[in-house]
Amino acid sequence: MIELDAVSYSYGDDSVVENLSLSVEPGEVVGIIGPSGVGKTTVLRLLALRLRPSAGEVRLDGQSVWDTDERTRLSLRRQVGMVAQEASLFDATVARNVEYGLHVRKEWDERLRDRLAALVSSNGTPEAVHDALDLVELREKLDQPARSLSGGEAQRVSFARAVAYEPSHLLLDEPTSDLDPRNTGLIEDAIRDARARGIGVVVATHDMHQAERIADRVAVLLGDGFTEVGPTERVFESPTDERTRRFIDGELVY
Structure with missing residues (x-):
């Protein structure tokens, strides 16, 4: 709580x-x-x-x-995860944006290190990223540049990034x-x-x-x-x- x-x-x-x-x-x-x-x-x-x-x-x-x-x-x-009113995404793919929260937390959380090790695609994307993008129905955008998304899609990616590490x-x-x-x-x-x-x-x-x-x-x-x-x-x-x-x-x- x-x-x-x-x-x-x-x-x-x-x-x-x-x-x-x-x-x-x-x-x-x-x-x-x-x-x-x-x-x-x-x-x-x-x-x-x-x-x-x-x-x-x-x-x-x-x-x-x-x-x-x-x-x-x-x-x-x-x-604790937080999503701002306006999406703020890096100049990288959708997958790399969602993966960011996992990477900055992996050193202090053994569970997250295990999730990062669970690679399920040839490009090395963690399973947690796929799960988070499925949640917001954007898995097909995995390798797309984040800057090319619509405003609504960008906000959904921000949401996925915040839930990927299961806050x-x-x-x-x-x-x-x-x-x-x-x-x-x-x-x-x-x-x-x-x-x-x-x-x-x-x-x-x-x-x-x-x-x-x-x-x-x-x-x-x-x-x-x-x-x-x-x-x-x-x-x-x-x-x-x-x-x-x-x-x-x-x-x-x-």
């Missing part, structure tokens, strides 16, 4: 988020919903162990991350904001598959309909904190906080 416990974060004197508490279990999808600019990406970066909180604790499997030494923190950070948690920042319906559907199906594999998934989105489709629980981020965290159906149909209700009904303008 990954957990934020009364976490706050500030840029200099400017508070971005305050007193956030959220846990993400293996095999569940949590949606973070809220208007643009409210701090959803900051929450993801805190969960990804890329930002040190100004207050509170971030724990991974019960271990307080920021109380550990730098080497341990790096090992913990490498258990404990996967964090997605507006993963389908600029995608057509087909690519959106493929990404959402891949999220459901990741959940079925036991990966805890957090999706930050301003698309409330997407959160309703794929999330087991939602956390509503308004102002600088969560107004509500709970099961998706309950939050959308019977919110307990008036601010949540007004936001869902489109009455709360930011």
